[in-house]
Amino acid sequence: MSQAYKGFYFKVSPLQPGTEILIAQLGEIGFESFVETENGLEAFILSSEFQLDQLEDIQILNSEDFKIEFTSEDIEQVNWNSEWEKNFSPILVAEKCQVRAPFHPKLDTEFDIVIEPKMSFGTGHHATTHMMIQHILNENWNQKSVLDMGCGTGVLAILTAMKGAKPVEAIDIDNWCYLNTLENIERNNCTEISVHEGDVGLLKDKNFDVIIANINRNILLNDMGDYCEALNKNGALFLSGFYKDDLPVILEACKKLALKYESHLEREDWVAVKFVK
DSSP, X not given: OOOOEEEEEXXXXXXXXXHHHHHHHHHHTTOOEEEEOSSEEEEEXXXXXXXXXXXXXXXXXXXXXXXXXXXXXXXXXOOHHHHHHHXXXXXXXXXXXXXXXXXXXXXXXXXXXXXXXXXXXXXXXXXHHHHHHHHHHTSOOTTOOEEEESOTTSHHHHHHHHTTOXXXXXXXXXXXXXXXXXXXXHHTTOTTSEEEESOGGGGTTXXXXXXXXXXXXXXXXXXXXXXXXXXXXXXXXXXXXXXXXXXXXXXXXXXXXXXXXXXXXXXXXXXXXXXXX
């Protein structure tokens, strides 16, 4: 059954980080799918979920640092699979891991992950996901218990399982991400991964050797104490979803929790950091 959507077409200047900020803020009010363009962004939301006054909550639209213009239209039917096929290209990380859609040809790589992204975050194209994949490729995961917090498509949980992690849990507060992760773990024969819909409250009385959280700065700062409590001694915490300029704030918060900084990666002004408890 088709559902009616509203499509918004934004022209953004400067393009970066304007587009990234706009995606984050639109996502917070219910926008489900995004396609980056040469001059901005296409964004889509269910018509039944949209109220015009919601745009007043989008701070970047009122920022003097960015010039943003947009138009909108009602869309009766959207073939999301077709949209992704037009805009989703395979990626290769460190010549070891390919992330591709089912319709892409398989390369001769050590790890081949097939993702049907739909409306979930985490195809590997975004700098933060790409760096987290790099971190995972550089680590030994054999027999380690892992949590992928804010799992999106489940791509990070899937890669850790492929590298021998066990058991692996994936959590996302978004129902679409929860369902999409279930589909993707089955597609990649990683059905031993357990997937849960919810937030940090699900971590009570649970412990992990490694926690991965690729979310955003504010959620990380709010939930970091819970991550630390759920992390085993000498366990590793991998954080991303924030800009390089936010790194000092993240470092200070982790220091207060006695988490030791070990290393970080940088890509397109984003960072991914490893801490050890």
